[in-house]
Amino acid sequence: MGFIFFSAGAWMINSEVLVLNSGFIPIRITSLKEAICLLTSEKAVPVVEEDRYVRSPSISIRIPSVISIIGYSSFPRKRVAFSKLNVIYRDDMKCQFCGRRFSMRDLTVDHVIPRSRWELITGKTLREGFSTWKNLVCACRWCNGRKGNRLLHEIGWQLLREPFEPEYMPHLVISVDKARNRGWLPFCTFNVKLIDMVRTESY
Numbered sequence: 321m322g323f324i325f326f327s328a329g330a331w332m333i334n335s336e337v338l339v340l341n342s343g344f345i346p347i348r349i350t351s352l353k354e355a356i357c358l359l360t361s362e363k364a365v366p367v368v369e370e371d372r373y374v375r376s377p378s379i380s381i382r383i384p385s386v387i388s389i390i391g392y393s394s395f396p397r398k399r400v401a402f403s404k405l406n407v408i409y410r411d412d413m414k415c416q417f418c419g420r421r422f423s424m425r426d427l428t429v430d431h432v433i434p435r436s437r438w439e440l441i442t443g444k445t446l447r448e449g450f451s452t453w454k455n456l457v458c459a460c461r462w463c464n465g466r467k468g469n470r471l472l473h474e475i476g477w478q479l480l481r482e483p484f485e486p487e488y489m490p491h492l493v494i495s496v497d498k499a500r501n502r503g504w505l506p507f508c509t510f511n512v513k514l515i516d517m518v519r520t521e522s523y
């Protein structure tokens with residue numbers, strides 16, 4: 321690309337652009353550079369633009385924050401992979417013991433029935449259901465530490481919600497702040513999980 325990012329600071333080159341399919345469903349996030357390539361090669365059209373421009377010797381283009389791919393109507397569906405991160409997302413970054421939301425660095429996943437009690441309580445081996453959606457919940461590190469090897473009824477705790485295996489997980493996970501700042505919010509109603517990031521939490 322022969323574009324010059326006029327008066328561009330690193331922020332501009334690092335700006336991310338939301339990519340929609342032709343039906344305006346978010347399919348991915350891309351770099352500004354790639355978005356401009358898609359626009360200039362007429363593979364995409366701008367949907368939301370900023371008041372700033374990037375210029376080449378021959379043309380100037382308004383910086384897009386949302387683009388739509390021409391003639392591409394499908395969208396990726398995510399198989400709901402079992403992972404620690406997805407357990408945390410399933411539970412909306414909310415500790416299932418104390419009910420409070422935390423930043424990612426203060427969150428863990430916790431086995432509702434702990435390892436040392438599993439076989440006795442369930443009559444199953446650890447391979448049978450121990451580390452699965454139904455025995456794992458999002459927990460803050462403080463609750464996780466306090467719970468230890470105990471069962472909930474032994475300490476008078478209750479789960480905020482019974483753990484479950486989600487049938488569907490949106491393809492993109494985007495913070496509400498970013499979506500708002502970049503003008504993406506109106507397009508984030510489908511196939512996007514908006515996360516309200518918690519920056520600091522005193523305890």
Ligand SMILES: [Zn+2]
Nearest residue numbers: 415418460463
């Ligand atoms: Zn907690």
